[in-house]
Amino acid sequence: MSNFKTPADSFTIMNEIVLPNDTNTLGNLMGGRLLHWMDICAAIAAQKHSNQLVVTASVDSVSFREEIHLGDVVTLQAQVSRAFNTSMEVFIEVFAQNIPRNEIVKCNDAYYTFVALDSRRKPVRVPELQPGTDIENQRYEAALRRRQVRLILAGKMKPAEANELKNLFLPE
Numbered sequence: 001m002s003n004f005k006t007p008a009d010s011f012t013i014m015n016e017i018v019l020p021n022d023t024n025t026l027g028n029l030m031g032g033r034l035l036h037w038m039d040i041c042a043a044i045a046a047q048k049h050s051n052q053l054v055v056t057a058s059v060d061s062v063s064f065r066e067e068i069h070l071g072d073v074v075t076l077q078a079q080v081s082r083a084f085n086t087s088m089e090v091f092i093e094v095f096a097q098n099i100p101r102n103e104i105v106k107c108n109d110a111y112y113t114f115v116a117l118d119s120r121r122k123p124v125r126v127p128e129l130q131p132g133t134d135i136e137n138q139r140y141e142a143a144l145r146r147r148q149v150r151l152i153l154a155g156k157m158k159p160a161e162a163n164e165l166k167n168l169f170l171p172e
Contacts, residue, residue, distance in 0.1 A: 005127045007136050010049040010080040010090075014041040018072045029068035034094065035059070037076055038110060042090040045078040046114035049088055050126040054114040057087060058150050066107040068096040074107075081136070082143035086123035087115045089143045111146060 014037065022033045039056055046054040068074060078092040093109045118124040131140040145164045151157035159165075 003127055004130045005049055005080075005083075006130050006132055007079045007081065008132075010045040010078075012041055012045040012048065012076075012078045014044070014076045014078075016074045016076075018068060018070050018074060020070060023070050027070045029070075029072070029074070029096075031064055034064070034068065034074070034108075035062065037074065038062075038078075038092050038094065039112065041076040042078045042092045042112040043114060045080055045090050045092075046088045046112075046116070049080040049083065049129070050114075050116040050124075052116035052118065052124055052126070054088070054116050057113040057115050058154070059113075060111040060146065060150070062108060062110045064108055066096065066105050068094075068107055069098070072096040072098055078112075080129055081111070081131075081139040082147075083126045083129040084147065086125060087113055088126055088129075089113050089146065091139055111143075113147075113150065 016037055018029045022029055024030050043054055075095045075097065076092060078090050080088050081091040082089045090112045091109065092112060094107045095104055096107050097104045116124050116126045129140065131137045148157060148162040148165050152159055152162060
């Protein structure tokens with residue numbers, strides 16, 4: 001396993017069509033179904049990065065900005081934004097396409113966190129990530145702050161220990 005990978009090494013695209021069984025009584029994609037698809041797509045990206053099986057550790061806030069309708073084609077795009085010791089943060093975007101009207105709308109995005117597991121189901125180190133583009137660098141740098149927020153909310157870090165977050169608010 002290489003010590004370094006780029007976000008492109010984990011890039012994953014997944015397409016689904018919204019069928020009647022996927023919708024609520026309004027004819028829109030159920031939120032739970034979308035979260036299921038997002039989890040699968042993001043997990044594939046994390047597995048491609050780590051070359052290991054992965055489990056979902058957390059999902060950052062997901063808001064449903066645009067409705068996704070019966071018959072729409074949903075495109076999910078995911079890639080690892082940062083690798084830590086045994087965990088990886090994955091950025092995922094969701095687009096809905098109405099093919100007859102030739103319309104594509106970005107519906108939402110989110111950050112998922114996965115932990116890589118070895119054959120004994122124990123956490124295992126993952127390769128470091130080397131961002132290349134400006135947006136990859138921005139996501140990479142901000143990932144440490146997002147991680148600190150997740151750890152504080154989970155009770156695994158004290159706010160006073162979140163130096164990256166404190167640096168946003170304290171003068172130099």
